[in-house]
Amino acid sequence: MRILLLTTGLKLGGAEQQVAALARQFIALGHSVAVVSLTRGCEVMLPDAATILELGMHKTPTSMARALWRLRAFVRDWRPDIIHAHMVHANLFARAISAITTAPPVICTAHSVREGGRLLMLAYRLTDRWGSLITHVSPQGRQAMIEAGAAPGEHFAVMPNGIDTTQFSPDPTARQTGRTALGLSSDTRLILNVGRLVPQKSQLLLIEAFALLDPSFDTRLMIVGDGPERYALGQAIQKHNLESRVILAGTRRDITTLLNAADLFALSSSIEGMPLAVGEALACGCPVVATDAAGVVELLGDCGDIVPRGNASALAEAMRKALAAGIGSAADQEVRRQRITSRFGLEAVARQWLTCYAKLRLASPAAYAGSA
Secondary structure, three states: OOOEEEOEEOOOOOHHHHHHHHHHHHHHOEEEEEEOOOOEOOOOOOOOOEEEEEEOOOOHHHHHHHHHHHHHHHHHHHHOOOOOOOHHHHHHHHHHHHOOOOOEEEEEEEEOOOOOOHHHHHHHOOHHHOOOOOEEEOHHHHHHHOOOOOOOOHHHEEOOOOHHHHHHHOOOOOOOOHHHHHOOOOOOOEEEEEEOHHHHHHHHHHHHHHOOOOOOOEEEEEEEOOOHHHHHHHHHHHOOOOOOOEEEOOOOOOOHHHHHHEEEEEEEOOOOOOOOHHHHHHHHOOOOEOOOOOOOHHHHHHHHOEOOOOOOOOOOOOOHHHHHHOOOOHHHHHHHHHHHHHHHHHHHHHHHHHHHHHHHHHHOOOOOOOOO
């Protein structure tokens, strides 16, 4: 099968990493993949065998029209069997292609519980006829978009993100290597957060919660990621006199090692779709506490504490309890890992997508030949 994955961008976000992971898995399963990004700049690991196109689109009518024309030409030349778009702007672009030319079935996947305001929801609703299927990565996100009028419920399915459990797994050697590199003693407890530094990730709340922990308890907080909130987070660290205990680590490529080195993963988000970082932490056997953002309960289940969004005291208490309990035995870590491998393994999710693609191809007009 020839699969075109269309994405708004290829930065280090959860949706972007899911596109890259699916591309790798589809190719491993013997399919041809093209990854097309509306914008320039790639920070995710794409497979060498994939065809890659960056349209370099800017937010001007001329640039968007030029990008749409280039994408139309690419679809005609590359002849995909399916177009699978991810994130709101790529989703609308894919539908525009379907509207202006004969195209294969179009699937649109939303990754956030808040894909946009009323105008974008109206755009989703008005273009619904040009998509074969719209999906969300969590039931809460699907319901929120239905209530916002993006699409009728019968057009909207749920398909979770897939976690690469071959990449993310418990590794005692990586734990020791990572802790040594970070200068952590055996008594130091490391809390890890991974995500873009943006308001919806609520790392300011996480710092506030961390400041409520007993300072005599030897703990460190590492926040991995970059973004516009970095300065505000630095100011909060100074305000609470946490300069020696909180690390803004920026972008890192050793997330698996850090998840193994950590004693606790903490998610503080107010808005999510399905937080991949929670699944990756569990796949590494790491204990997790998280806010009740969309997608968390499906991932975490009873393998960690879930607290209300925006409640620093509740988050602090959950972190205190988890740190006191420790990472547990190898059996405890395996229970967390099995939560992910049994429900959200990347290969299983990729095969579900392939089944979906095949059904849509059979239901699509036979006249499509990729060159209309």
